[in-house]
Amino acid sequence: MPCEPGVGRIRAQQTMSSVLIHPTEAGVTAQNYINGEWLASDSTFQSLNPANRNHVVGTVPVASRSQVRDAVLAAKAAFPAWKNKSWVQRGEIVDNLSQLIKRDLEELSRMVTIECGKPINEGRADVVEALHMAQYVAGLSRLPIGHAISSEIPAKDAYILRKPKGVVGVITPWNFPFAIPLWGILPAVLAGNTVVFKPSEETPIVAHKLAKLFEEAGFPRGVINTVHGFGEDTGDALVKDPDVNVMLFTGSLAVGKMIQQSAASEVHKFVVTEMGGKNATIVLEDANLDIAVNAAVLGAFKTSGQRCVTSGRMIVDKKVEAQFTERFLEKVKRIVIGDGLRDDVFMGPLISQEGVKKWQHHNAKAKEEGGEILFDGQVLTGPDHANGNFVEPFVYRFASYKPDTFCLKEEAFSPHVAIIGVDGIEEAVRVYNDTKYGLAMAVITEDYRKFRYVRDNADYGLGYVNLPSIGAEVHLPFGGVKGSGNGHPAAEGAIEAVTHKVAFTVNHAHEIVMAQGLSTTL
Ligand code: NAD
Numbered sequence: 001m002p003c004e005p006g007v008g009r010i011r012a013q014q015t016m017s018s019v020l021i022h023p024t025e026a027g028v029t030a031q032n033y034i035n036g037e038w039l040a041s042d043s044t045f046q047s048l049n050p051a052n053r054n055h056v057v058g059t060v061p062v063a064s065r066s067q068v069r070d071a072v073l074a075a076k077a078a079f080p081a082w083k084n085k086s087w088v089q090r091g092e093i094v095d096n097l098s099q100l101i102k103r104d105l106e107e108l109s110r111m112v113t114i115e116c117g118k119p120i121n122e123g124r125a126d127v128v129e130a131l132h133m134a135q136y137v138a139g140l141s142r143l144p145i146g147h148a149i150s151s152e153i154p155a156k157d158a159y160i161l162r163k164p165k166g167v168v169g170v171i172t173p174w175n176f177p178f179a180i181p182l183w184g185i186l187p188a189v190l191a192g193n194t195v196v197f198k199p200s201e202e203t204p205i206v207a208h209k210l211a212k213l214f215e216e217a218g219f220p221r222g223v224i225n226t227v228h229g230f231g232e233d234t235g236d237a238l239v240k241d242p243d244v245n246v247m248l249f250t251g252s253l254a255v256g257k258m259i260q261q262s263a264a265s266e267v268h269k270f271v272v273t274e275m276g277g278k279n280a281t282i283v284l285e286d287a288n289l290d291i292a293v294n295a296a297v298l299g300a301f302k303t304s305g306q307r308c309v310t311s312g313r314m315i316v317d318k319k320v321e322a323q324f325t326e327r328f329l330e331k332v333k334r335i336v337i338g339d340g341l342r343d344d345v346f347m348g349p350l351i352s353q354e355g356v357k358k359w360q361h362h363n364a365k366a367k368e369e370g371g372e373i374l375f376d377g378q379v380l381t382g383p384d385h386a387n388g389n390f391v392e393p394f395v396y397r398f399a400s401y402k403p404d405t406f407c408l409k410e411e412a413f414s415p416h417v418a419i420i421g422v423d424g425i426e427e428a429v430r431v432y433n434d435t436k437y438g439l440a441m442a443v444i445t446e447d448y449r450k451f452r453y454v455r456d457n458a459d460y461g462l463g464y465v466n467l468p469s470i471g472a473e474v475h476l477p478f479g480g481v482k483g484s485g486n487g488h489p490a491a492e493g494a495i496e497a498v499t500h501k502v503a504f505t506v507n508h509a510h511e512i513v514m515a516q517g518l519s520t521t522l
Contacts, residue, residue: 029059030207033214034071049115050389051388058204062234063198063229065233067227068237075167075225076166084192087145087191093189094138095135097134097217098135101127105128112178114341115205116203117348118340119342122302123340137190140187156509158506159504160503161502162500163500164500165500168195169241169244171250172200173250173308175308180250184498187498199228208228245268245270247259247263249273252275257273278411279299280442281295282432286445287444289327295464295469296314304348305416306414310469312412314420317422317424317425317428324419332375338385359391362412365406373394373396375394377415395417398420409435439460440460441458442464473491474492476491478492
């Protein structure tokens with residue numbers, strides 16, 4: 001079994017063409033979008049609704065390596081003219097996009113839910129977050145993009161400016177199929193770069209709709225290209241293309257690490273990797289347990305535990321662990337699981353059968369490693385669930401921390417939750433830090449001194465107090481530390497990763513005067 005998401009799924013998806021196509025739901029035919037043209041490929045695959053695998057959402061081309069090359073060359077050719085537009089001119093096209101997203105919000109939200117399974121309120125939140133990103137980036141186009149700064153020499157003007165880097169490759173995961181692509185693509189194009197976008201093979205139809213909106217918004221040909229396909233071919237071709245200057249990758253640690261390693265041999269290539277997490281909610285002895293239990297349920301089970309920020313660990317002070325656990329389990333039993341288009345559903349399906357196998361593997365490891373099983377979630381096979389990838393939550397407990405276990409260290413990316421008893425705040429933080437990841441941490445406490453201790457001693461990129469470990473706003477940075485990210489968060493500040501910061505100095509005198517008193521006489 002693969003331990004990291006995605007590694008084994010690629011092969012599973014490639015065999016899906018044998019799946020029955022419902023006669024009335026043949027779905028969308030997606031195409032690659034290269035240099036302003038809509039292009040097919042020699043081979044195709046099908047995107048299936050994870051709530052009903054008999055529903056083919058669409059048929060999708062597998063872009064060949066030479067099509068990826070064409071897309072990169074198109075982006076390279078479009079770069080000079082695009083970078084010579086003003087930031088405000090580029091921002092106006094981004095603003096067009098934001099208006100189109102607003103126009104199509106309900107249709108897009110439904111498509112997100114149909115293709116990636118998350119309940120419709122989450123599908124809508126994904127699209128709303130994308131809308132906010134477009135609005136934010138359009139607004140940035142009228143804000144300072146550098147600054148003037150004093151020189152040691154009075155007759156000199158000095159500036160710090162930002163210049164685009166060229167062709168940016170964007171590779172994204174499936175779980176926020178509309179918002180995450182825009183976290184990278186929009187800052188990149190606003191700054192004057194051009195883009196080749198390789199969306200997840202799990203959610204290509206959402207990506208196709210997005211590409212249609214790029215065209216309608218008026219991005220010139222070649223500025224944003226979209227190539228569909230699987231990671232090991234289409235994605236790999238993009239990562240290794242010599243004319244790609246920046247790779248913006250969001251996905252699993254296993255793939256992010258490979259991308260970092262492959263880019264390391266090309267000195268001009270700058271790589272951003274936003275990866276997974278083994279996040280936690282820390283419940284301290286003084287916690288308000290209403291907040292703690294709600295935060296735990298939202299943090300563990302939104303998107304069926306398939307968020308990078310999902311809390312798979314509840315690190316709970318032993319003084320309140322029994323109470324917390326009882327109330328947590330009460331809520332777990334009430335979770336409604338089903339097709340995300342139904343309003344009463346809290347948890348939709350897992351993305352694929354491979355995701356179900358991964359969840360089973362993590363559950364088996366928890367049993368093998370001595371976890372006390374509190375809620376032995378099963379695969380759902382009843383009439384409402386038979387054709388979907390539906391599973392129940394799986395909850396277990398370690399009365400005391402057990403280091404060196406697979407189940408407490410590896411990302412499960414599913415509704416798989418450990419409750420771990422700890423003695424006090426210092427052990428809580430030690431246990432929290434004891435993974436290779438450092439993405440999201442929530443602490444539940446009423447004591448400002450305690451949350452300050454956790455704030456300053458835990459390893460995370462996203463910290464929350466009296467909240468679940470999930471939730472993003474586009475004007476805040478989004479990223480992690482350690483194995484979760486290499487220090488270039490998405491959303492706020494993403495402009496930094498896609499631009500060079502340059503110093504530019506102008507002499508207004510009639511002779512040369514140098515800083516540091518450097519002599520200019522021969
Ligand atoms: P994944 O790593 O399997 O795939 C992500 C993307 O990488 C896909 O487009 C895939 O086709 C591509 N890819 C796969 N192999 C490749 C290769 N060899 N070369 C180039 N590209 C390749 O991840 P996923 O299953 O789509 O998403 C889940 C993972 O993403 C989880 O680990 C989750 O925590 C993480 N994630 C992180 C963030 C974040 O902001 N930190 C956000 C969402 C998801």
